[in-house]
Amino acid sequence: MVAEGENSSAIMKPIKTLLLPFVFALLAPTSFAAQFEDGDDFYEDLEMPELNFRIFGDLGASYENPDSLSNSGFGFGSLDFIVTGTMGEHLLFFSETLIEGAGEDSIGLDQERAWAMWSMSDEFYLKMGMDHTVVSLWNRTYHHGKWLETTISRPFLATFEDDGGALPMHYVGIETGGLWEISGGGLDWTAILSNGRGPDVDNRQRVGDSNDSKAVALSLAFTPASFDALTFGVNGHTDLIPPDLSDAARLGNISESIFGIFATYECAETGAEWIGEWSTVTHDDAASGTTFDHNLAYLQVERSFEDWTPYTRFDMMNMDIGDPYLSPLDQDLDRWQQTIGLRKEIADGAALKFEVGFGRGEVRGLGGVQTDDIITAALQLSWTF
Template sequence: MTQLFSVSALAADPGQDRTAELEKKLEQSLQQIQALSARITQLENASKTTSPGQANPTANVTPTAVQEKLSAQEQRLEKLEKSVEQVASSAADQSSNDSNILGVPVHGFIALGYGHLPNPPNLPNTVNSKSGFQMANVDFYFAPNFGDQLKAIMELNLEYTEQGVLTYDLERFEIGYTFNDLVNIWAGRFHTPYGEWNTAFHHGHFIQTSIDRPRFVAFEDQGGVMPSHTIGVMESGTARVNGGDRVSYDFFVGNGSRIIPASDGNNLGIALGNQLEFNPVGDDNGNTAYGGRVSYQFNNTFTLGAHGLSEVVDTYDGNNVRLNSTKLNMLGAFYLLEWNDWESIGEYYRFKNDDKFGANGTNGTHNSWAAFAQVSYTFGNIWTPYARIEKAELDQTDNYFASLASGRTYTRQVLGLRWDFNKAAALKFETDRTHELEIAAPDEKYNRTRVQLDVKF
């Protein structure tokens, strides 16, 4: 399926250039014809006013000679007109052909900003842990339409790591078939359907109110502790009930994730720690991931839902030696409120993970939880202040969380202001405070202040 995806830099349409050139020549020819016609009139008037026997200064240029030039110019003009019609018709046919077969609109997002972090934390795999100007990402997405039922979504993301290495990733690559509103089948790499944030907000920062996602539902390479991507098959659908209410669902099966040492081209000797990896070319332990979400929306205003997933996740060292294995089990709930200019989103995750294999032969069950809630209000469709609180209580005797570089207990408070000064651009001002608990080291407390420009195209 990945062979179906390509990014092509299309040159300007040569048919349009040819048409413009011929139209320019037509305009020049019309100007010459007007000049020749004026000359004929001048010669005819001169012949009428010249007395017999009087020398005519224009005798060497007769109306007949000018008329011959005019006739030749008209023939040239006629050929040019035919050429313009042919090229324009060909260009129109090609444009129609391209739009129907090859033409895929390119859209995307750009995010860049400045961050101030007075006391950087001494923690591995901590995103945005430096002060200064930052290039967040450039994200491209394509949505080719193959007809009424066959669809596709492709998303290519370019971003710099904390070590200044440019990386790229095919974040989404989905082929879908729509039977009706209730049955839609998708195959490929998709965002794992849980909660509201991971389902609604993707890699374009512009589409979400805040600068970043809540930390524990961040993407795998940015410190998230949830498998935010899955390669497999997903079925989704929606139905109207009770007049204006809506029931929606998403269910999936696919490759489970694994935990491996982070690798992003770092050669600075900086410890990056471990992160989740979504097994793009096959499941490492043959244990299929499955799960999904269901929701009920009341009168297009309030959505309440439940979500869950289960998979076996193994941890490997740099030599691909398995260190431990955990059965990841998650159940939870989420809500979304959109009422007038108010918006609020909240999610709760309850983990009950089982040790399958460990260095010490451990075999037990570990309970953890994580949650966040964000609220915002928009003034005049331009100014949107927002606030968010996050908290995660993650059992450090759980091999799953203990193996992840960012699998620590923490709390975070966020305050921000979004300014939509253009329909395609927003400026965000944000400050947050984070407290991370450490077991064998002092707790980490740090503040950040950031400003970010998000643009869509």
């Protein structure tokens, strides 16, 4: 039992401790409030970032046959907001927020990229946050702004996860890289350690990881000094995809390995450009003991004539059907398509595009999987400012 005097002392001791900061604040010659009131003094030594703001947008119409793939119609495309900020000579902050259609009659807001990068020189940088993976050159070149792309549609290989893509297009983690001048040309290298893919394809694991295993990716690109219009390289990616306990077919881990090659050519004199990629994806499913091998590739050729740019692209997906990770969204089905299009620059920072596509592909229906002809058409107005 505590005596009455001892009890009072015990109570007063923490109260005195709590009051001490307020007493010191009152006695201080310059309070924190006074510092905030005098904004010039408070921010005098604080270096503010240099901010840049840019918007990309697009609207359009599309048609696709057979109707089981999509209905024709007009639609809101996207609004892409990019903010960059630099602090000093070495620190860069980046944010990309996208507003786009998300379903039959809904529009969603998505934080696509957000990272901080410290750059010592062109030879070395260190980045942390959310960005695009290196498993596709297209993915790292054009990102989300539709005006940046000559075409309306992205290649099958570089289709985003939430649009039915089979490859991981985003990551959350740490990236390092740089451009090294070596004998014969320039070597652009990138290495990434990140959260892996989620239990389903559209789960990017942006705020955590479902397992302790981390994804590792590497890209090497070489530009010959004697022929700097050409760049070619390789990329690779490994990951351990966790099970999806809500799906009876996904009760085990899936070991994923991706290997790709790419090349691009840009001739400033003639306005001719081409870009091509090939990726092979291997999924080892622990639950069934089955290995699934997938191949995706494309080749796009274009040439600019002042404000007009005609283009064509061949796309191909050769997939092992029944992959439990890709089949829920029909990403395990074969398909090829030839696309032909025309882009017209109608103003500085605005373009009108029209393209048609024809091909054949597997379609999963009530009667199983069947092969059908595929015809597409699209019109798009894209801009940036």
